[in-house]
Amino acid sequence: MAKEIERSGIPVVVMCNLIDVAKTVGSNRMVPTVSVPYPLGDPTLTKEEEWALRYHRVGVALDALATDISEPKVFPVKI
Amino acid sequence: MKAIHYINQFFGQVGGEDAADCKPIFHDKPIGCSMMLNGLMPDVEVTNTMVVGDNYITNHTEEALKEIMAWLDTKQFDIFFAGPAFMAGRYGVGCGIVCRAVAERYQVPVITSMNEENPGVEEYKQSCYIFKGGRKATFMKDDMGQMAKFAEKLATKAVLQPAPEEGYFPRGIRYELPQKDGIMAADRVMDMLLKKIGGEPYQTELVIPQTDLIPPAPAVKDLSKCTIALVSSSGVVPSDNPDRIQSASAQKWGKYNIAGKNCLPSGEFKTIHAGFDPEAMCAVPDRGIPVDAMRAYEKEGKFAKLFDYYYVTVGTGTTQNFAKKFGREIADELKQAKVDAVVLTST
Secondary structure, three states: OHHHHHHOOOOEEEEEOOHHHHHHHOOOEEEEOOOOOOOOOOOOOOHHHHHHHHHHHHHHHHHHHOOOOOOOEEOOOOO | OEEEEEEEOOOOOOOOHHHOOOOOEEOOOOOOHHHHHHHOOOOOEEEEEEEEOHHHHHHOHHHHHHHHHHHHOOOOOOEEEEOOOOOOHHHHHHHHHHHHHHHHHHOOOEEEEEOOOOHHHHHHOOOOEEEEOOOOHHHHHHHHHHHHHHHHHHHOOOOOOOHHHHOEOOOOOOOOOOOOOOOOHHHHHHHHHHHHHOOOOOOOOOOOOOOOOOOOOOOOOOHHHOEEEEEEOEOEEEOOOOOOOOOOOOOOOEEEEOOOOOOOOEOOEEEOOOOOOOHHHHHOHHHOOOHHHHHHHHHHOOOOEEEEEEEEOEOOOOOHHHHHHHHHHHHHHHHHOOOOEEEEEOO
């Protein structure tokens, strides 16, 4: 889906767990997520910690949309 | 079983290029090569031939299909044939146009044949059985033979094999078949691995389609002025799943209004994704589609507006072909709505 959207000229950042799969199918901007059942969360964390994680990773994703790239790139996250 | 056969002006004995504009001719019996097709099938009877000019079907598609459907509505048939079209581009596309329309309207098996380089293949292979045909009309007997053989299998309810074995272009449909010799998957994978390590040839059971790489879309110039949309394959939908999106092998996507919402409350939203344990995501749907985080950034001015709708489907088992289709449809909507960028969450 991401590729078709990007093909139309709209930049897309893919947040996913299986980064290799995303790379193989040709995603361009990628941000890793925590896991498959909870990409942007973690039930083992406290609410505050989980919010910090989600806020941070979504922020990285938004920055990726504003970053020019010439080839596929995985944008690293800190938490 | 009864069948109807579509052919073009040349094989329909009307004429060559000069007759390519000929309007549909509906015969009350099989003519020309339809008779050969009929003779190849003991259990299927070709009752009629219809002949349409290649220019007419491709340049006046709407009118042509109207006339064709009006005639077919008066007929009883269980299978529909078109071609074989070999390398003839307009004929192949014409066969594809008619085959797709017939498949959609009458829900019967539709069988055609054309060379793999025929432009009709890429466009229509998902809509009907397109058998891999020869380049020229000298292959008529072979190509027709393949179509007939498959129709016979359908008529006698024989067990069907995957597309490459039957001889038609894969339609992008995945189907589970029990292994013929009863060897378990664990053993098959070990055999495959040992072959791979030993440098011997092996055949994967799941062929991953070739990827087409697209260049990255340019970054947005000024994020603070952008409208951003959320798209996801996580299956998070309103709790009653109003559009009945399938939990696996999805054939549709949904679009849901989040105007004024600061998050996706549990109970109002849930995930229907069958590919993982849904508990965590149902408890906090924002774990799948981060409306809360996006809304926070919107309020801070990091970007201008969170698009009022999010788009979602279920990613498990969904074919690349459907995913492509969803992507194109969603892209069209986003472009119309002047969305500048997308955050797509995948599970």
